[in-house]
Amino acid sequence: MVAPQQQKLRVTGPVAITGNSLAEGIVVWRTADGTWSRRMSDAAVVSTSEEALALLQMAEKDGINAVGCYVAHVATDSQGRAKPLNLRERIRTEGPTVALPGQV
C-alpha cells in the first residue's frame, strides 16, 4: 500500500491538510491562520490542487510542529467545516473501530 503522502495529488472535492504532532504523534489539522488544531472542524478547507499544494508546502515547512503531512479529502457540514469523508479519516478522528484490549 502506498501511503497518502506518496500518491499523486488529485483534488476531486474539498480537501484539508493533516498530519501528526511532532512530540506526541496526535492527529492535527492545518487551520486557515497557519496553526495546527486537534479538531478537524477547525481545518482550512480548499478545493483546487493549486490551493492544496500551497497549503501543504506551508505546512511542511512547519516541521517543528507537525510531521507526516498530506492532503486529505474531506466532507463538509452545513457550515462548510471539515468532517471525515472516508474510513481512514474517520479512524484518525475517532480512533480505532475496535475496543482496546482490556477495555469493555
Next chain:
Amino acid sequence: MYIYDQFDRTFLQQRVAEFSDQVERRLAGQLTEDEFKVLRLMNGVYLQLHAYMLRICIPYGTLSSAQLRMLAHVARTYDRNYGHFTTRQNIQYNWIALKDLPSAMADLATVGIHGIQTSGNCIRNTTTDHRAGAVAGEVDDPRVWAEIIRQWSTNHPEFTYLPRKFKIAVSAAEEDRAAVLVHDIGLRLLDDGNGRAVFRVMVGGGLGRTPFVGKVIRENLAPEHLLSYLEAILRVYNAEGRRDNIYKARIKILVHELGAEEFSRRVEAEWESIRDGYLKLDEVAISDIRSRFRYPDFEALQDAPSELVAALMNPAFARWHENSVGRHKVPGYAIVTLSLKPVGGPPGDATAEQMDAIADLADRYGFGEIRVAHEQNLCLPHVRQKDLPELWRELDAIGVATPNVDFITDIISCPGLDYCALANARSIPLAEALTERFADLDRAKNIGRLHVNISGCINACGHHHIGHIGILGVEKNGQEFYQLTLGGKADENAALGQLLGPAVPYDGVVDVIERVVDTYLDLRQGEDEIFVDAVKRLGVAPFKERAYVAD
C-alpha cells in the same frame, strides 16, 4: 536464556544516549524530519495513524520474566496498557509519544531490550521456532545460531543502508515452524546423514506485492562458514539489488531476475574470497556463545504423573491440555502455548496486567522463560507436567487459556486500518467477527487445524499468502473489500494461496468463510485430512462453487 555481557550492555547504553540526543535535537528543531526519519527508523520508531509506533526487538522470540515485566511497565507508563506481538516475534506499542521515547528506551535498556534495527533498510530480527531448545528432534538449538547472526548483523557497517529491509529465519526441527521458506534468507539446520549438522540455505523468499517461495542455493553449508556465507549473500544483494524502485528492491526480485543458479554463482564467487577470513567461526567462539545460553536444571521426571492424569478427568482441563500443551524433549516436561486469541478480542495483544501475570507464572512454573510465537501467541517452553493443572487454572483466570491454538480462531492478523498508515482496510474487527462466528469450541475442534491470516494491505504483514485461508483487504470505491485465497502453507512445504474468486465486501466475508469451511467438512476424507490438505487434493473449484452462492 542468553546471558548478555558487558559489551552488549555498554553498546545499548550508548545507543540509548545517542538516540535520546537525536530526539531532543529533533524536538528543538535542530534536525529536520528528513534527517531524523532514517535515524528513528533504525531504532524502530514509526509514525502511524494515531501516534508513533514503537517496535521492540525480541531476539529469536525469547524473553526472561524480568524482560516481560519491563514490557508491561512500558505499556503501562508510556502507552495504553497493552502491547501487540507480531509475526516476527517482536512487540509493538501503538500509542507512543516521541517525547517519551528516551525514557522508555532507557527503561528497556536496563533489561537488555531495544528497538534497534526493527525498521529501516537493514537486517531485522532473526526469528526461529518458538519451541526451540524444548521440542524433540532438533539437530541443535537454532537460537544459538540466531544469536550468532544477531551479533554479526547488529550495527554491521556495510549493511546499514541496504536496498531494502532484510529478514532472516532459522529452524532446526523436521517441522519448520519459523516459515523459513518465505524469508529473504531461510536457514534449516539439518543432519547431513553422518551425524553432522549442516545448513540448507534458501534465498529470495518473501511475501508482499510479489510473493515468492525461497530457492535453495546451497544444500549443505558447514556451520563454521555461516557468517562468511551470509556476508557473501548480503554483499551481492547490497551491490546489485535494485535501488530505483522501492517495490523491486527486495532480494527476492534480484534472485528472480537473475535466476537462482546465477545468483548462487555470484554468491559463491564472493564467498571464495572471504570464506577463510575473520568471519570463519571457530569452535571457541561458537562454544562461548553456546555457553551463554542457560538451560533449566531439568529434574528426572516421568511422563504422565498422577497429578496430570487425575486432572484430565476435568473436561475443560483435558480440552486445553489436548490443544495447547505440546511434547517436550525431556520426560515429565511440556511446552505450553498461551493463546492470545480471545473470542471477540483483537488477536495477538496482551495487557500490562496479563504480561505481569505471565511473567510471574513463568517464574513459578517455567524457569522464568517466555517465548513469542510468530503466530502471535506466547509460550512457556519448559513446564513440569505435574504443574499443568495448577498452571491452567491461573492461565484461564487471566484469559490466555482459550483452547484454540492452531484452530480457525487462532487468527494471525496485522493491525490494519485501525492503526496502520499503510492499510487499505481493517483487519482486527474482521478477525473478531470470525472468532465470534466460530466461538463454539466443539465446532472449532471438529474443523481442526486451520490457519487464517489477515492482511490489511498488500504489504502482507499478516502473511496472508501463506495462510490456509488468506484474507487481503483492498479498497474499492471507498469500500472495504477482501480477496480470499486458499491453500497457502508456511512450513517446510511452503506454498502460496490460490485466489478463491471475486473480492468480497466486509459484510460478506464471515459468511463466505463459513461456506468454505462447510464445503471442507462435507468433502474431507475423514477428520484426519486437515483443511489445507483437502484444498490441495480438491483444488479451489469446489470451494469457489459454494462460497459465492447466497443462501
